[in-house]
Structures are given as structure tokens and as C-alpha cells.
Amino acid sequence: MVGSIKDRVAIVGMGCTKFGERWDASAEDLIVEAAYEAYEDAGIDPKDINAAWVGTLWGLTGMSASKPLKLNYIPITRVENGCATGSEAIRNAAYSIAAGINDIVLAIGFEKLKDQGYSGLDLPFTASGGGLMDDAAGIAPTTTAPAMFAVMATKYFERYGLSPEEGKRMLARISYKSHKNGALNPKAHFQREITIEQAMNAPMISWPLGLFDCCGVSDGAAAAILVRADKAKDFRKDPMYLKALQISIGGENRLRDDYDYTHIEEIYQSGIAAYKEAGVTKPREEIGMAEVHDCFSITEAVFMEDLQFSPRGKVREDIESGFFDLDGGLPVQPDGGLKCFGHPIGASGIRMLYEMYTQLQGRAGKRQIKNPKLGLTSNLGGEPPGCCISTFLVGGKLG
Amino acid sequence: MVGITSYGAYIPLYRMPRIEIAKAWGIASQGKGERSVANFDEDSLTMAVGSAIDCLRGIDRSKVDGFYFATTTSPYAEKMVSTIGATALDLGRDTRTLDFTNSLRAGTGALIAAVDAVKAGSLKNILVTGSDTRMAKTQGDMEQTFGDGAAALVVGSTDVAAEIVDSVSISNEMIDVWRPSSEPYVQAWEDRFCFDVGYSKLIPEAASVLLKKHKLGPKDFARVVISGPNVRRQQGMGSALGLAPEQFKDSVLPLVGNTGTALPLMMLVEALEDAKAGDNILVLSYSNGCDAILLKVTENIEKIKNRSGIKGQLASKKDLPSYQKYLNFRGLVPKAPAARPDRNPAAAVAMWRHAKDHLALYGSKCTACGTQQYPPQRVCVKCHTKDQRERVRLSDKKLSIFTYTQDNLADCIDPPAVVGVIEFEGGGRAAFDMTDRDPSEVKVGMNVEFTFRKLYFNRGIHNYFWKIRPVR
Incomplete structure (x- = not known):
């Protein structure tokens, strides 16, 4: 039997730091900032917390959170699922409540990336290039994060007959939209609009991905207070209810020669499972907004197809018609996404929920979506093919 | 009959006209032609493996029981390198591996040692490789005249294409061209001393001993391979030996450069490409003395002409885009580091654990469903059965x-x-x-x-x- 999380857990408080190059802030500062904003938002005292899950790519045990927050002697677990780490903290926290073990749980994710001294991302784990599980012998190909995703863009262009110019333009339109949204978000790393031409002509990073096809590498933290759904109104009048928490992890597609490199099966599978869990049958119509893992522009395009927002091979039409714009049929990355809000690894999954929460409560200011209905977040860890995808659905009402 | 049963060659893709080096520094060009430039990821071992792959075309690798690697530019001062090559070439564990180093005669020395081992009956088929990527300081003659390359020969006693009839070696102590183990660059004493006392004396001496023994004269040879530091010296020696230009013709020195240990073997490969049954070939390999080797070509030569060889490798080339690329490939100028994390050092334990799979590039094939997969998987990627697999070499797919x-x-x-x-x-x-x-x-x-x-x-x-x- 596989149970459903729908309407059993609610988020009653959230916090999120400003993301970006937080030169003056340590990881500890970021954690304290996000956690105390969430406490205040939920109206709780830190000593009310029964347990916590903390997500970070680098860290050692639950002390990553207990030390800065002085959450003494309660169960705290550190989780890691690559770039989908933040979602994993939420999922574990929610299940502990659904299991009846805890009443009030903190989920917090953070990353302090800008102390590393270079742009881009260091990988503490073995980047499993070439499908190697055991790369202590050091033979993985020379890959960087953009290279891992650029291979999808190359293949997408080739498969659907897009010229490099057409393909680049489609991708540029994605980043153009996210920058437009990010410019309305005071907590975003990048708050500046760009033109499509700027994106198309930007310095090449990993062909065909240019500078504006890549997300920000940022410092930041985000936190959530989770409680039983039936107790949520004790904390606030407008809690956010979890409707689906799905995670799909693959691996063998990397080794299979029938994998197409134009989709990510784990997104598709987690989407199907999430829709089933929440009772969604027409995602394109029923979902009112989405924050997906746009680490690179091509990733967002693929998400749109795998989540069944757009038919296979047709996402370009929806991108270029503005369907995913803030005023479009299904606004995507209303907060600017990883592209502009930034990507402090462990925080991103929770940051996505933070935007859903803000929108559902009607507090998103200039970027407020009229009727956000159901919100979807989808967070990716790993590299295609062979990702860890956490797809969540959330709503402001029970039922 | 013991002799050469196969040959192969490797020349790096990139070539640089000598005039470009001269132009880069505003100095005199050391003649026409060009030199080969190993890519940044190539060294004497990788080129030796490249030449061996060419040489082993159509040959059952399980029959090879010896692998000799000759070079003056071994990647390790202490650690056997032929074991890496033998593993990469998927030769058996019972292969006798040996590194021949420190001398430009190491290539012909390895060849002679292989002949002796096969004649003695201790080994049957020995793969001999000579390879070098010698480093020269900038702006000297050697920067222009050196080249990078490798050759491979199989020495055996069945289907011999060129019998190795006899050889003579003369040892001569002098310091003419050398490189201390602590330094990367080759040095040389005054040119006139090197040639008047060494080169011009030792080669004729070794040749005459061998020719006298076999009652042969200069006219009896279809080709005479003469190693030398550059085209001028090699041609001068050819004339001095009383040979006609077509007897000592060579493409390696003008179009690849002085490839050191590999040079006489590469020149021999080119000679074999041109050879026909009945031809006599003489190899004269110079360095602290001289090896003279007498070969007689058989009708089997026609069976092994499908190699890429020197001619194929010469034709397959790209101009190096600039002299700066050469400086960069050889690490001759400091390069600003990329703003990236340091790559983790390879763990010797993991390298050992995967030596065969990595170096010989094995995948696995599921014996239950037949699916070929890389890297080798314990649980089949398709049918998910466990440990039902056989290894498949993928390096030649x-x-x-x-x-x-x-x-x-x-x-x-x-x-x-x-x-x-x-x-x-x-x-x-x-x-x-x-x-x-x-x-x-x-x-x-x-x-x-x-x-x-x-x-x-x-x-x-x-x-x-x-x-x-x-x-x-």
C-alpha cells in the first residue's frame, strides 16, 4: 500500500533569506536569518519544535542546524539529495508529522557557496560522469554542471530540427521571462531584466548554453515550519497544505541506449505520481503556478514537457507565446527561479515552496498571480540522465 | 626464421611547419618541412599504444607474449610503464613486459633483444614499441628538428614478413647528446665534435662490420634506414656510405622530425611499407655507438600492408593553429589556472581495482539478455539479473x-x-x-x-x- 500525504500536513510558517553573494554572511548567519523569520511567521518559539531536518550539500550531521539555532537534544537529521536536498528535508519532516510522531517540525536548507573562490559549483560527491559509480580512479570525463545539461540542449535541437539560432532563441526566451520575474523580487540574486538578444549573444559557457542560460550560484537559506493539517488553523488563517510529495530517482537511463536525452524520465514519473496523489488529471489546466528546477534554461524546457504542461517537442510554442509568463496561462518561476532567485543548493527546494506559500497568501506584491490555485514545485538533483526529482503539489485550501 | 611479422606507426595529429617556429622567435629556420606535436594529453606511452593498435590489426592479441616499450621520455623514472601499455592493449597477464630506456638506441636494442628471445625459444611473439616526446628548450635547433611519434613491430617466427638476419652493435662512450635525469630538456655538445668524432665514424664502422660478415655491398640494399638528428646529417651519411638517394629516402625526419628512440623504427616501418619480397634492408641506429640490423623481406610483406603505418599517419594531420598551442601543450609557459576546483587525485587503490576494466576499456554483456553495457554492471541495466555477465573489450568498437x-x-x-x-x-x-x-x-x-x-x-x-x- 502506498499512502497519500494529501491534506495531512501544512506549512504554517516560512522564512527565506535574500539569495545572492552574501559576502558578509556566514552559513550560520543565513540559517539563523531563515529560521527566525519562519518562527516569527508561524508564531512559534524555537522550543516548540519537536524535530528538524536540515538539508545541505556539505555538512556534518544535524549539528549543521542545531549549533547555530541551539536546538538542543531534539532529533535533527541532515539530508542530502544533490540539488534536490531542500525538498528532501521537507519530505522527511512532513512524513514524520503524517506518521503521528511529531507535531511541529522545522525543515531548513542552506548553502554557502560564495566562499569557494570561483563561479560554478564544486561537487563534494563523485560526479558520476560516464555512469561511473566508483570514480576514485578519476577517469570521469571533464564535466561541469552546465556541460551535464548542455548535452540535452544539443540533442533537443537536433531531434526537433531547431537550428542553433532557433534553439538559442527558445532558451533565451526562458531566461528573459525569469529575469523579468526576478526583477520584481527583492530577495532575488539577480533583479535585472535582460533582452532576448542579450541572452542569445552572451559569452558561451557550454555549447549551446551561454551565460544567461545558467542559474545563479548563490548563498542563501530557506526554512519551513510544518504541522498537522488539522492543527494548522491554530497557527494561522492561511496555511499551505501539502497535496503531494513525490520523489523519483533513476540511474540506469545513463547506461541505456534507448534513452533520448531530450527528456528526464524521473521528472515524468514524479509528475505522474504527484498528480495521482493529489487527484490532478489535467495538469496544464489545474495547476496555477510552478517553480521548477531551472538550473539551466534547457532544464526548464524539458520540465515543461515532462510535467505534461506542454506536448513533447512543442514546448517552444508555449515558451514563445508567453504561456509561462507571469500573466500567462501557467506562470512558471514567478519568483525568478534558480535563474534569478539563485541556487544555494540545499535551500532551493524550500525556496520554491516559499514562493508558492507567498503567492497562495496573496503576499507576492508586483508578481502576485491572480488565482494561483494549485502550486507545483519540482526540484532536481544529479545530472541527466539519472536524476533525483522531488515534485510537490501545494494548495491553500483543504480538499 | 625469426623476424618482423607486423608493423604499425603513430604520429600525433598536429604538425607545425618549422618556419612557423622560426617566425615566432625571429630566428633561422632549420630547413623545410614540419614537425609533429603531441597533443597535451599524449606522451610516449600513449603514442606507443597508438602504434601498437595499428600494428595489432587482425592479430590475435592472446598470441602476443612479450611487450617491450622503448623510450627516453618515460612518464615514470621508477615504475614499469610497459605494464600500463600491455594492460591497455589487453595482452595477457603472462606477457613479459620490459621498459628499455635512457638511450636513443633503446628502440633498436629492444628489437634485437626480442629477436634473441624468440630465437632462444623463450617467447613467441613480442610486440616492440619505440616512442618519444623529447623536450627542447625554445629557440634552439632541436625545438625545430625534434618531433613526436612511435612505431611498433611484432617479432615472431611464423609468417615472417621481414627476416632479421643478423645484427651488430658497437658501444662508444662519449657525451654528445644527453639529458640529465633531473632536467626535462635535451642538451648537446658542439655540433662538430658530435659528428666528426661520433656520428660520422660509428655508423660506417657498424655498417661495414655487418656488410663484410654477410659479403654485401651498398648496392645490395633496397633501403638503408639511417637514424640522424636531422635531414641534412641523415642525407650526408647516406652519401658517405655510397648509397643512392632513393636507397636512403625517408619521410620521417623531414615531415615528423627526430623522434628519438622511435626514429629508426619509424623509418623501418616506412621502408617496410615500400618493400617487396627479396629486398634487403639495413637499419643503422645511432647513439653512444651504433646498432646495425640486416633484414630480408619475404612474400608475407604483402599480407600486412593494410596498416595505417607512416604513410597513413602522415596523411592524417592538422596544422597546429599556432606556436602558442605548442608552448601550451608542452607546458613551456605558465598558464593561468581555470577558476575551478582542483580535480581529486586518482586513488592508486581504485586504479588497481579497475586496472583491467579501465585501461583495456571493458564493458559487460549480460549473458541472460545479451545487452552490452558500459561501464561493467553487476545488475543488468535491462533485465536486472545479477552477476550474469561476460566482459567485452570496447576500445576497438x-x-x-x-x-x-x-x-x-x-x-x-x-x-x-x-x-x-x-x-x-x-x-x-x-x-x-x-x-x-x-x-x-x-x-x-x-x-x-x-x-x-x-x-x-x-x-x-x-x-x-x-x-x-x-x-x-
Whole structure:
């Protein structure tokens, strides 16, 4: 039997730091900032917390959170699922409540990336290039994060007959939209609009991905207070209810020669499972907004197809018609996404929920979506093919 | 009859006209022609493996029971290198591996040692490789006259294509061309001393001993291979020996350069490419004395002419885009580091654990469902049965590019770092670094092949693996 999380857990408080190059802030500062904003938002005292899950790519045990927050002697677990780490903290926290073990749980994710001294991302784990599980012998190909995703863009262009110019333009339109949204978000790393031409002509990073096809590498933290759904109104009048928490992890597609490199099966599978869990049958119509893992522009395009927002091979039409714009049929990355809000690894999954929460409560200011209905977040860890995808659905009402 | 049963050659893809080096420094050109330039991921071992792959075409590798690697530019001062090569070539564990080093005569020395071992009956088929990437300081003669390359020969006693009839070696102590083990650059004493006292005396001496013994004269040879530091000296020696120009004709010195230990073997390969049954060939290999080797070509020579060889490798080339690339490939100028994290050093334990799979590039094939997969999997990627597998060597499979990227962010000596996701003939997919490529030529669907390269050097360890390249 596989149970459903729908309407059993609610988020009653959230916090999120400003993301970006937080030169003056340590990881500890970021954690304290996000956690105390969430406490205040939920109206709780830190000593009310029964347990916590903390997500970070680098860290050692639950002390990553207990030390800065002085959450003494309660169960705290550190989780890691690559770039989908933040979602994993939420999922574990929610299940502990659904299991009846805890009443009030903190989920917090953070990353302090800008102390590393270079742009881009260091990988503490073995980047499993070439499908190697055991790369202590050091033979993985020379890959960087953009290279891992650029291979999808190359293949997408080739498969659907897009010229490099057409393909680049489609991708540029994605980043153009996210920058437009990010410019309305005071907590975003990048708050500046760009033109499509700027994106198309930007310095090449990993062909065909240019500078504006890549997300920000940022410092930041985000936190959530989770409680039983039936107790949520004790904390606030407008809690956010979890409707689906799905995670799909693959691996063998990397080794299979029938994998197409134009989709990510784990997104598709987690989407199907999430829709089933929440009772969604027409995602394109029923979902009112989405924050997906746009680490690179091509990733967002693929998400749109795998989540069944757009038919296979047709996402370009929806991108270029503005369907995913803030005023479009299904606004995507209303907060600017990883592209502009930034990507402090462990925080991103929770940051996505933070935007859903803000929108559902009607507090998103200039970027407020009229009727956000159901919100979807989808967070990716790993590299295609062979990702860890956490797809969540959330709503402001029970039922 | 003991002799050569197969031959092969390797010349790096990149060539640089000598005049370009002269122009770069505003100095005199050391003659016409060009020199080969090993890519940044090539060294004497990788080139030796390249020549051996050419040499082993159509040969059952399980029959090879010896692998000799000759070089003056071994990647290790202490650690056997022929074991790396033998593993990469998927030779058996009972292969006798030996490194011949420190002398430009190491190549012909290894060849003579192989002949002796086969004659003695202790080994049957010995793969002999000579390879060098000698370093010269900038702006000297040697920078222009040196070249990088490798040759491979199999010495055996069945289907001999060129019998090795006899050899003579003369040892002569003098310091003419040398390199202290503590330094990367080759040095030489005054040119006139080197030639008047050494080169011009020792070669004729060794040749005359061998010819007298076999009652042969200069006219009896279809080809005489004469090693030498440059075209002028090699041609001068040919004339001095009373040979006609077509007898000592050679493409290696003018179009590849002085490839050191590999030179006499590469010249011999070219001679064998031109040879016909009944030809006599004389090899004169000079360095601290001289090896003279007498060969007689048989009708079997026609059976092994499908090698790439010197002619094939000479034709397959690209101009190095600039002299600066050469400086960069050889690490002759300090390069600003990429703003990337340091690559983790390879763990010797993991290198050992995977030595066969990595160096010989094995995949696995599921014996339950027949699916070929890379890297080898314990649980089948398709039918999920456990441990039902056999190993498959993939280094010689046909490959094509399924998708790729060209990455400017990665730490790469010759950016962009091109990574191709390839499909193996027979099934399976994996991502590999691509080398020897013109970024503008890389396309989905293009055919590529494997080439053995050095991935990087870290904490004193050279990490070798396979990359892909456009088919040569």
C-alpha cells in the first residue's frame, strides 16, 4: 500500500533569506536569518519544535542546524539529495508529522557557496560522469554542471530540427521571462531584466548554453515550519497544505541506449505520481503556478514537457507565446527561479515552496498571480540522465 | 626464421611547419618541412599504444607474449610503464613486459633483444614499441628538428614478413647528446665534435662490420634506414656510405622530425611499407655507438600492408593553429589556472581495482539478455539479473556521437572541453572526453574512435584512460 500525504500536513510558517553573494554572511548567519523569520511567521518559539531536518550539500550531521539555532537534544537529521536536498528535508519532516510522531517540525536548507573562490559549483560527491559509480580512479570525463545539461540542449535541437539560432532563441526566451520575474523580487540574486538578444549573444559557457542560460550560484537559506493539517488553523488563517510529495530517482537511463536525452524520465514519473496523489488529471489546466528546477534554461524546457504542461517537442510554442509568463496561462518561476532567485543548493527546494506559500497568501506584491490555485514545485538533483526529482503539489485550501 | 611479422606507426595529429617556429622567435629556420606535436594529453606511452593498435590489426592479441616499450621520455623514472601499455592493449597477464630506456638506441636494442628471445625459444611473439616526446628548450635547433611519434613491430617466427638476419652493435662512450635525469630538456655538445668524432665514424664502422660478415655491398640494399638528428646529417651519411638517394629516402625526419628512440623504427616501418619480397634492408641506429640490423623481406610483406603505418599517419594531420598551442601543450609557459576546483587525485587503490576494466576499456554483456553495457554492471541495466555477465573489450568498437557539449568552463589545457555522449557498436552509451578535434567539426551522428590518452597528472601519478577522437 502506498499512502497519500494529501491534506495531512501544512506549512504554517516560512522564512527565506535574500539569495545572492552574501559576502558578509556566514552559513550560520543565513540559517539563523531563515529560521527566525519562519518562527516569527508561524508564531512559534524555537522550543516548540519537536524535530528538524536540515538539508545541505556539505555538512556534518544535524549539528549543521542545531549549533547555530541551539536546538538542543531534539532529533535533527541532515539530508542530502544533490540539488534536490531542500525538498528532501521537507519530505522527511512532513512524513514524520503524517506518521503521528511529531507535531511541529522545522525543515531548513542552506548553502554557502560564495566562499569557494570561483563561479560554478564544486561537487563534494563523485560526479558520476560516464555512469561511473566508483570514480576514485578519476577517469570521469571533464564535466561541469552546465556541460551535464548542455548535452540535452544539443540533442533537443537536433531531434526537433531547431537550428542553433532557433534553439538559442527558445532558451533565451526562458531566461528573459525569469529575469523579468526576478526583477520584481527583492530577495532575488539577480533583479535585472535582460533582452532576448542579450541572452542569445552572451559569452558561451557550454555549447549551446551561454551565460544567461545558467542559474545563479548563490548563498542563501530557506526554512519551513510544518504541522498537522488539522492543527494548522491554530497557527494561522492561511496555511499551505501539502497535496503531494513525490520523489523519483533513476540511474540506469545513463547506461541505456534507448534513452533520448531530450527528456528526464524521473521528472515524468514524479509528475505522474504527484498528480495521482493529489487527484490532478489535467495538469496544464489545474495547476496555477510552478517553480521548477531551472538550473539551466534547457532544464526548464524539458520540465515543461515532462510535467505534461506542454506536448513533447512543442514546448517552444508555449515558451514563445508567453504561456509561462507571469500573466500567462501557467506562470512558471514567478519568483525568478534558480535563474534569478539563485541556487544555494540545499535551500532551493524550500525556496520554491516559499514562493508558492507567498503567492497562495496573496503576499507576492508586483508578481502576485491572480488565482494561483494549485502550486507545483519540482526540484532536481544529479545530472541527466539519472536524476533525483522531488515534485510537490501545494494548495491553500483543504480538499 | 625469426623476424618482423607486423608493423604499425603513430604520429600525433598536429604538425607545425618549422618556419612557423622560426617566425615566432625571429630566428633561422632549420630547413623545410614540419614537425609533429603531441597533443597535451599524449606522451610516449600513449603514442606507443597508438602504434601498437595499428600494428595489432587482425592479430590475435592472446598470441602476443612479450611487450617491450622503448623510450627516453618515460612518464615514470621508477615504475614499469610497459605494464600500463600491455594492460591497455589487453595482452595477457603472462606477457613479459620490459621498459628499455635512457638511450636513443633503446628502440633498436629492444628489437634485437626480442629477436634473441624468440630465437632462444623463450617467447613467441613480442610486440616492440619505440616512442618519444623529447623536450627542447625554445629557440634552439632541436625545438625545430625534434618531433613526436612511435612505431611498433611484432617479432615472431611464423609468417615472417621481414627476416632479421643478423645484427651488430658497437658501444662508444662519449657525451654528445644527453639529458640529465633531473632536467626535462635535451642538451648537446658542439655540433662538430658530435659528428666528426661520433656520428660520422660509428655508423660506417657498424655498417661495414655487418656488410663484410654477410659479403654485401651498398648496392645490395633496397633501403638503408639511417637514424640522424636531422635531414641534412641523415642525407650526408647516406652519401658517405655510397648509397643512392632513393636507397636512403625517408619521410620521417623531414615531415615528423627526430623522434628519438622511435626514429629508426619509424623509418623501418616506412621502408617496410615500400618493400617487396627479396629486398634487403639495413637499419643503422645511432647513439653512444651504433646498432646495425640486416633484414630480408619475404612474400608475407604483402599480407600486412593494410596498416595505417607512416604513410597513413602522415596523411592524417592538422596544422597546429599556432606556436602558442605548442608552448601550451608542452607546458613551456605558465598558464593561468581555470577558476575551478582542483580535480581529486586518482586513488592508486581504485586504479588497481579497475586496472583491467579501465585501461583495456571493458564493458559487460549480460549473458541472460545479451545487452552490452558500459561501464561493467553487476545488475543488468535491462533485465536486472545479477552477476550474469561476460566482459567485452570496447576500445576497438565503432562509435558515434549521440549528443555532445563544448565546455568553456571546465579546466582544460585546450578549451573548449568537448564531451561526447557516444553509442558503442553493439550497444551501450557513455560520455567521454574528445580530443584531436576541431570544435567546428563536432556533430551529432559523427563517427569517432577511441584513443588512449593521459587524463591528467596529479601527485606524481599519471592517469591514463581512453578518449574519443574523429576517425583518423
